[in-house]
Amino acid sequence: MNLLNRRAMLKAAGAGTTAAASNMAAVDVLSQPALAKELTRKGKNVILLWLAGGASQLETWDPKPGRPTGGPFAKIQTSIPGVEISELLPKMSTRLDETAIIRSLNTKIADHGQGYFLMDRGRRAEPGLEYPHLGAILAHELGQIDSQVPDYVSMYTSTEGRRQGSAGFLGARYNPMFLTDKMIPEDIQLPDSITDTDHNDRAALRRVLSENFARQTRDPGINSHETAYERVRGLMASDHLFDVEREPQAMRDAYGPTQFGRQCLVARRLVEAGVPFVKVARAWWDSHGQNFETHRELCADLDHCMSTLLDDLKQRGLLETTLVITLGEFGRTPKINGSLGRDHFANAWSCTLSGCGIQGGTVFGKTDADGQTVIDGEMNAGDLFATIFAALGIPPDKEYMVGSRPIPIADFGSEPCQEVLS
Amino acid sequence: MRFILFILAALHLTVGISAEADLPDARQVAVQIDSIINERLEAEGVTAAPLLNDEQFLRRVTLDLAGRIPTAAERAAFLSQAATDQQASRAKLVEQLIESPDYAYHTRNQLDILLLLRKQHDPKWREYLLEATTENRGWDRIFREIFQPEDTMSNDLRPVTYVTKQLNDLDELTNNASIKWLGVNIACAKCHDHPLVDDWTQDHYYGMTSFFKRTFRTKQGFLSERYEGLPKYTDIYGDEQQPGLMFLTGEKIDVPEMTMEEDELKKLQEAIKKSERDDKSSPPPRPDFRPRTEFVKLALGDHDKRFFARNLVNRIWARLLGRGLVHPLDQMHSQNPPSHPELLEQLSQHVVKTGYDIKRLTKAIVLSDTYARGRTSPNASESIAPELFAVGIARPLAPRQLSLSLRIASSNPEKLKGLVEADAWPEKRSELEKASEGVARKLLIPDEGFQIPVTEALWFSNNKSLQNDLLSQSGDRLAGFLKQTESDEEMIASAFRSVLSRAPADDEQSTLMEYVTTRRDRRDDAIKHLVWALMATPEFRFNH
Numbered sequence: 001m002n003l004l005n006r007r008a009m010l011k012a013a014g015a016g017t018t019a020a021a022s023n024m025a026a027v028d029v030l031s032q033p034a035l036a037k038e039l040t041r042k043g044k045n046v047i048l049l050w051l052a053g054g055a056s057q058l059e060t061w062d063p064k065p066g067r068p069t070g071g072p073f074a075k076i077q078t079s080i081p082g083v084e085i086s087e088l089l090p091k092m093s094t095r096l097d098e099t100a101i102i103r104s105l106n107t108k109i110a111d112h113g114q115g116y117f118l119m120d121r122g123r124r125a126e127p128g129l130e131y132p133h134l135g136a137i138l139a140h141e142l143g144q145i146d147s148q149v150p151d152y153v154s155m156y157t158s159t160e161g162r163r164q165g166s167a168g169f170l171g172a173r174y175n176p177m178f179l180t181d182k183m184i185p186e187d188i189q190l191p192d193s194i195t196d197t198d199h200n201d202r203a204a205l206r207r208v209l210s211e212n213f214a215r216q217t218r219d220p221g222i223n224s225h226e227t228a229y230e231r232v233r234g235l236m237a238s239d240h241l242f243d244v245e246r247e248p249q250a251m252r253d254a255y256g257p258t259q260f261g262r263q264c265l266v267a268r269r270l271v272e273a274g275v276p277f278v279k280v281a282r283a284w285w286d287s288h289g290q291n292f293e294t295h296r297e298l299c300a301d302l303d304h305c306m307s308t309l310l311d312d313l314k315q316r317g318l319l320e321t322t323l324v325i326t327l328g329e330f331g332r333t334p335k336i337n338g339s340l341g342r343d344h345f346a347n348a349w350s351c352t353l354s355g356c357g358i359q360g361g362t363v364f365g366k367t368d369a370d371g372q373t374v375i376d377g378e379m380n381a382g383d384l385f386a387t388i389f390a391a392l393g394i395p396p397d398k399e400y401m402v403g404s405r406p407i408p409i410a411d412f413g414s415e416p417c418q419e420v421l422s
Numbered sequence: 423m424r425f426i427l428f429i430l431a432a433l434h435l436t437v438g439i440s441a442e443a444d445l446p447d448a449r450q451v452a453v454q455i456d457s458i459i460n461e462r463l464e465a466e467g468v469t470a471a472p473l474l475n476d477e478q479f480l481r482r483v484t485l486d487l488a489g490r491i492p493t494a495a496e497r498a499a500f501l502s503q504a505a506t507d508q509q510a511s512r513a514k515l516v517e518q519l520i521e522s523p524d525y526a527y528h529t530r531n532q533l534d535i536l537l538l539l540r541k542q543h544d545p546k547w548r549e550y551l552l553e554a555t556t557e558n559r560g561w562d563r564i565f566r567e568i569f570q571p572e573d574t575m576s577n578d579l580r581p582v583t584y585v586t587k588q589l590n591d592l593d594e595l596t597n598n599a600s601i602k603w604l605g606v607n608i609a610c611a612k613c614h615d616h617p618l619v620d621d622w623t624q625d626h627y628y629g630m631t632s633f634f635k636r637t638f639r640t641k642q643g644f645l646s647e648r649y650e651g652l653p654k655y656t657d658i659y660g661d662e663q664q665p666g667l668m669f670l671t672g673e674k675i676d677v678p679e680m681t682m683e684e685d686e687l688k689k690l691q692e693a694i695k696k697s698e699r700d701d702k703s704s705p706p707p708r709p710d711f712r713p714r715t716e717f718v719k720l721a722l723g724d725h726d727k728r729f730f731a732r733n734l735v736n737r738i739w740a741r742l743l744g745r746g747l748v749h750p751l752d753q754m755h756s757q758n759p760p761s762h763p764e765l766l767e768q769l770s771q772h773v774v775k776t777g778y779d780i781k782r783l784t785k786a787i788v789l790s791d792t793y794a795r796g797r798t799s800p801n802a803s804e805s806i807a808p809e810l811f812a813v814g815i816a817r818p819l820a821p822r823q824l825s826l827s828l829r830i831a832s833s834n835p836e837k838l839k840g841l842v843e844a845d846a847w848p849e850k851r852s853e854l855e856k857a858s859e860g861v862a863r864k865l866l867i868p869d870e871g872f873q874i875p876v877t878e879a880l881w882f883s884n885n886k887s888l889q890n891d892l893l894s895q896s897g898d899r900l901a902g903f904l905k906q907t908e909s910d911e912e913m914i915a916s917a918f919r920s921v922l923s924r925a926p927a928d929d930e931q932s933t934l935m936e937y938v939t940t941r942r943d944r945r946d947d948a949i950k951h952l953v954w955a956l957m958a959t960p961e962f963r964f965n966h
Contacts, residue, residue: 126612128601128609128610128752171873173875175875188880189884192886198947201951202955205937205951208933216797217797221868221871221872222816222964224872225874228875229879232876404753
């Protein structure tokens with residue numbers, strides 16, 4: 001598929017929906033970035049690899065072998081001089097050129113529900129304010145209001161990985177399309193009770209019957225109704241994006257047989273077609289018991305799928321415009337408990353950012369010898385979100401207006417981490 | 423003795439009647455509403471939209487009072503009456519709808535959305551609300567039953583749900599108490615004095631949380647209060663503050679000094695702890711001084727700000743007119759004055775006088791011309807400020823309104839004939855309520871600035887079971903009925919009446935004639951398409 005042509009076509013198709021677009025502009029009223037800047041961030045995409053339940057930093061990006069907290073696994077030298085990661089990630093160890101490792105997250109909240117909230121929104125819950133989560137913000141910032149492809153797709157590997165975030169004050173337009181029990185979003189395929197021609201004719205009839213009513217109005221709610229129905233056929237036409245059978249056998253083999261692998265392949269197909277935000281959740285990392293067995297298995301899947309995804313994006317020239325985030329709600333305790341497990345821990349943990357806007361090959365921040373505390377470059381959730389926005393060309397100090405109240409897109413007082421930005 | 427009782431009863435009766443006679447009837451209040459709204463329109467030189475015609479009015483008011491679209495039979499009956507005396511027939515329609523079980527169900531559903539946002543599906547709580555709306559309990563009484571259940575109905579666990587569901591988060595409980603019951607959002611003042619609104623300081627925020635700080639839930643599920651506990655906060659200068667009990671008006675309540683011996687207090691605290699752990703323990707001791715009770719007293723108190731009454735008026739007004747007199751609904755403060763201060767004041771006085779009678783207020787509003795304005799301004803190019811209420815505002819249907827309306831629309835209209843009037847209707851309405859549950863749960867609750875999500879359009883376009891249900895051609899469904907209707911013209915007109923509650927315009931009739939004629943060889947399919955297309959219009963999805 002020719003990406004540029006597709007985008008141009010979609011833009012042209014969207015020319016008629018100024019009413020709906022101006023509705024969204026209301027929320028953006030305080031920030032009117034220069035058009036050039038606006039354009040540079042269009043065409044950018046994000047894949048979030050969500051490690052649901054909380055992966056151990058010690059078995060991934062910040063190993064401490066030989067220490068009481070280190071566990072049984074060794075560390076290995078990576079392609080970046082002086083940088084070592086866990087031996088459980090051998091493939092990633094040779095592919096850090098486009099990746100920045102952050103080892104200094106201190107997010108404090110070590111409870112699944114609240115931790116999820118924090119790492120999904122970049123700020124704590126505040127009563128009376130429905131703050132949108134990362135996917136909704138990025139669908140809003142990077143997508144187009146009338147997009148004929150989905151602008152936010154969310155996949156998960158087991159029920160624990162699924163939590164419905166809310167698009168909050170951005171509105172239901174930015175709710176995700178979920179892939180639940182099937183590999184394809186609900187209701188995106190033609191039902192057998194109707195032929196494609198009839199379905200199309202019926203939609204046209206609906207449009208004609210709506211015209212008189214919708215024309216009389218500037219009502220944004222009614223316009224959103226028409227925009228939603230106008231997107232239906234386009235979204236149905238994007239059903240092939242979810243069909244991995246359309247990939248060459250070699251490509252399917254490369255991603256491997258796991259569900260996570262197949263979903264990563266779908267994620268690549270989606271961003272290639274212009275979907276701005278895709279989340280793939282891999283569960284369940286919550287290893288209170290048998291931490292090392294759990295990580296041996298899950299890290300193998302993560303290592304394989306993440307490295308294949310980065311290779312594939314790079315080969316297609318998509319990595320420059322696609323940011324891959326590998327993150328969970330928190331890390332795990334350095335202390336190994338009586339069941340050979342590690343518990344919830346949010347004071348000193350790690351994540352990675354790869355691709356778009358990122359200075360590859362960097363390691364930012366440092367924890368102490370046992371991994372108990374951050375000793376250099378401490379970052380909180382707001383700082384991480386500011387960094388993500390900056391990498392995508394979204395000014396982190398941009399504000400949304402909610403009623404009369406300005407809400408900065410990244411939490412009050414947060415700063416992007418310049419060291420990992422290219 | 424019997425004689426005295428009789429006299430007392432008679433006295434009571436006369437008192438009742440004379441109090442009633444002092445109150446303006448709904449029509450008088452409606453006239454008052456129009457006069458204030460029109461005065462401002464004149465002052466601004468704005469021409470209001472023309473009034474709705476009868477079939478438009480019927481749809482709007484049925485959705486608002488009964489929570490569903492009218493049946494084709496209701497429409498026919500109303501139109502024939504309205505032809506002779508429009509005003510009388512509208513008043514009669516409003517009276518019928520507001521006294522029907524539909525009103526109680528719909529008002530219950532609206533209150534449930536307002537108070538718990540359907541976050542909690544709690545049949546007992548919903549049953550309590552239905553009981554309250556069926557009896558048309560005053561809003562103040564509902565408020566008391568929910569916030570002070572210990573004092574009102576000691577054995578009834580149902581209204582307790584509201585507080586207990588929020589009890590693990592003092593901020594949420596405080597904010598919701600203030601947003602939903604008083605129309606004031608003070609969340610900003612948690613961390614600093616409100617930057618834009620002088621009315622709200624951090625003292626207000628923590629002063630309000632103080633009313634709930636002592637509340638706890640017993641193991642048996644009842645509410646009670648402790649003997650001590652007041653929130654403290656550190657202000658922006660780093661000083662610790664403890665504002666004590668302070669209401670939004672700035673009014674403070676002195677916390678009586680504890681005179682109890684330490685031993686005695688300890689014993690009471692032990693008993694409280696026991697009641698929290700043990701579901702067989704006896705009810706916990708109750709302190710004489712109870713901050714939550716003080717909150718209820720202050721909220722209902724007679725002060726000039728009348729947050730409680732104003733919030734009720736504003737929310738009912740917004741529900742029926744699509745926008746509050748104070749907008750947004752949770753921003754009732756000095757920097758955000760109402761669009762019509764005099765109207766808000768008068769209606770607030772009215773609800774206080776009528777014992778916070780929601781039904782009465784609703785009736786007055788829907789009888790006004792202001793309520794019955796069309797959606798199109800006389801001069802289409804002119805943009806009229808919505809707060810003038812010169813033009814009707816389209817409102818997305820709530821999940822149950824839409825779901826019930828889909829059931830009514832997709833039913834064989836012949837089978838609905840006489841149903842609403844029949845004695846069996848309450849039972850039937852309750853069944854419909856249950857049958858609409860599944861679809862309602864698929865839909866989002868509209869909030870301010872609501873947008874229809876694309877997932878809804880996909881679901882409505884492609885979901886198999888929904889299609890099979892709504893477009894079923896069995897004899898008790900609309901598509902089945904239309905199939906049996908021989909004349910295409912009549913079939914089309916009938917579909918319009920059932921789904922959009924109106925007759926088709928000429929161009930619509932001819933568009934559909936063409937659609938059906940070109941599919942003559944498979945008329946059944948064409949019928950399904952046109953039923954679906956009508957249901958998927960914004961005209962069906964919104965109340966307008």
